[in-house]
Amino acid sequence: MAPRVLVSDKLSETAVQIFRDRGIDVDFMPEVGKDKEKLLEIIGNYDGLAIRSATKVTEKLIEAADRLKVVGRAGIGVDNVDIPAASRRGIIVMNTPFGNSITTAEHAIAMIFAVARQLPEAHASTSAGKWEKSKFMGVEITGKTLGLIGCGNIGSIVAQRAIGLKMNVIAYDPFLSPERATELGVEKVELDDLFARADFISLHTPLTDKTRNIIDAAAIAKMKDGVRIINCARGGLIREADLVEALKSGKVAGAGIDVFETEPATKNDLFHLPNVVCTPHLGASTMEAQENVAIHIAEQMSDYLLKGAVANAINMPSITAEEAPRLKPFVKLAEVLGAFVGQVTESAIKEVEILYDGITADMNTKALTSAALAGLIRPQVSDVNMVSAPVMVKERGIIVSEVKRDKSGVFDGYIKLTVKTANNTRSVAGTVFSDGKPRFIQIKGINLDAEIGRHMVYTTNNDAPGIIGLLGTTFGKHGVNIANFQLGRNRPGGDAIALLYVDEPVSETVLDEVRAFPEILSAKPLVFDV
Structure with missing residues (x-):
């Protein structure tokens, strides 16, 4: 039976046609995402759910989604998806992190110009028949220092554009390597250093427990007088009440805000300030971006449902369409090795070590490890798969490690799983022969060649x-x-x-x-x- 997908938000017709062309049964119901009760009623009929921001994939919805295998978010933000609940149910959550990167970066640059030259206020004044030339004294951006909080997909594009505009760019990003910073032409700095030096600050980081309210009164106090702040990333990164006070006092000279703590934002104290430019979450709103993210999510979901390929998943290692056929028998091997130990082990597991020898060391070991963990805990938790297993293992406090090494024996490659409990240590190794079937080659350090039934x-x-x-x-x-x-x-x-x-x-x-x-x-x- 063909996989069945529900599109519950407004998505490009081109994307819907991609599902159909790939042989997937698709229902295009762009308004149902706003109808929680209706969505809850029908979600059990689908293997895939394609959404934008209107559909809220809650724990309650996930519990009702008996068949659901994948949720695809056309866009980068997955704030509207309960990822822990999806992971526990083994549902892959995908997004499209690259489809709207340029569009969002360009919006941030536009905001920098708009705030620097007070363009919206000047337009409103001029359109009202006034000629208040002296009122709108702006600042140049040439030679100014732009501080980027986050220098990933979007932040790096903003950096490149800003350097082209002759700005000096500094960046705070714990995951930015010195080599990548040099390649981009930015200076990697600590957050307090960025606050002290930046004339403009632009946010390009996800909303997490660590980044929530990353700009608040304490952070603003460390900034230059007259700093200008841009947020086209996520509402909640800035404590809005603190920003309002700083804008009123003049500590912050201007702000460009595209995202808000509460959306839709129909009432907000920022709206009434003359030195603020507000837009209604337009960062990804261009025709090109919406078409791109819709097409990308349709292709990604189709590849997963039809081929087992995983791309841009939030809660699962990626598996390309090209490597999926080669990886599939080794995924099965890893799962079988885990299942063997899981069935013969009766005491609590404390540590898991997975050795990848020879050709297996060059494979997608994250996916193989996920499969091994799924097999390992399935005897105790029947409803588990490669998505949910790492979450469940982590919740149980089990330490997992991977070891990779070059070919060391007669086999081109094999996988060895070693599990430590409070009482003993168990190990099992296996490989895949030319027939594509997994075989046991060692148990408890004893060599053998056993077909698996x-x-x-x-x-x-x-x-x-x-x-x-x-x-x-x-x-x-x-x-x-x-x-x-x-x-x-x-x-x-x-x-x-x-x-x-x-x-x-x-x-x-x-x-x-x-x-x-x-x-x-x-x-x-x-x-x-x-």
Whole structure:
């Protein structure tokens, strides 16, 4: 059955047609996003939800979305999506961080000009028949210092444009490397240094707990007298009441505000100040940007629903359409390795180490790790996938680490999962053969070559004669057919293991009979999604 997508906000018809051309069943209902009850009623029918800012993807909506696999936000901001709730349900949340970057950056530059030269007020005065030339004394931007709070996709474009206008650009961004700063031609500084030096400050950072109210009365007190502040990023980055007071006192000479703490902003104290330019969240509002983000989200959602490719996801490692086919069997391998340990481990897991050897070290290991974690905790939390697993593991305080190394054995590449509990350490390794099927190659440090089937039995035993006959006779007596049987040991007479691939689940009655033999130390039934 073809995937089904709901478009609940106003999106370009071109984007809707992309869904149809890719063979996806799409319902274009651009007004339903504003109707919470109606959306709640129908959301259970869809695999994908394409939105802009009007639709609020709440925890309540997510709980009702039984089929939902992906939410696609046409634009960069995902404030209207409950990402933790989506992640716990295994729903991928995508956005389009590049589609409106130029448009938003250009709006910020326009705001700098408008605030520097008081253009809206001068226009209103002149249109009213006044000629108040001396009233609107502006400032040049040439030679002035622009301080960027955030220098990512949009901030870097603003930097390039501002340098072209002969401004000196400094930037505060914890993720900006010195090499990237040099490449852009900006000076990386600390936040207090930026406040002290900047003539203009422009915000280009997401709204998080750390950035909320990043500009407040205390921050403004550190700034130059007569500073001008621009916000085309997110409402809530500036404490508006503090900015109003600073604008009234003259500490802040002007402000260009495109985003507000509460939107739609129909009433706001900033509106009544003569040294403020306000626009109604127009940063991404150009024909080109709206077309771009709509097309991008339709393509990204289609690629995921049809091919498993993940692009620009907020809560999931990206998987390109090109690497998805090559990665798929190793994702399955990682999941199986996790599932093995998860089913044989009874005490609380404290640490997980995943070793990527050979060709696997060059793969998308974030995706592989997510798959391994999903397999690991599925025995305890059945409703888990690659999206929700890392969240659940983190909530449980489990430490996860990755190790990568060049080829070190006979296999071109393999994955080894080691799990530490309060009582012991377990490890399992596997690889993918040319047939694309995952295989176990080592368990508890014991080498073997075991095909993986849906139903299996894992035993640990003392290395002694007759184990094969003992297991075969017991299973045969109860009508259990063995499709494949693999043994391994660490040394003659030492520790040994057996993996039996069987045609159907083995009852506890049969397993208890096996466990009763003194040579058998443990016997576990296993189920794998293969």
